[in-house]
Amino acid sequence: MTDTRGDSPLMENGIDPASLSDEDLFRELGSLYRTRLETLRHGPDAALSNHFKRTAELETEYMTRHPGREVDPDRLTQDF
Numbered sequence: 001m002t003d004t005r006g007d008s009p010l011m012e013n014g015i016d017p018a019s020l021s022d023e024d025l026f027r028e029l030g031s032l033y034r035t036r037l038e039t040l041r042h043g044p045d046a047a048l049s050n051h052f053k054r055t056a057e058l059e060t061e062y063m064t065r066h067p068g069r070e071v072d073p074d075r076l077t078q079d080f
Contacts (some may be wrong), residue, residue: 018061025061025065032058036055068075
């Protein structure tokens with residue numbers, strides 16, 4: 001199955017993250033993060049389950065592409 005443009009493979013809940021450009025991957029992650037609290041508080045169980053699954057797929061793809069991402073050592077520490 002492909003998206004409406006016919007150029008990216010569709011998964012059950014969206015386009016395969018591996019086929020997204022970095023720009024599209026960041027846009028999709030941003031969209032999920034913006035809707036997170038509303039989905040958690042007010043979404044039906046199926047919507048929350050889909051949100052968990054899609055977030056994991058996209059974050060896993062991000063980590064695959066950027067294993068050496070820049071980490072701000074002052075952001076969080078193990079001493080909390």
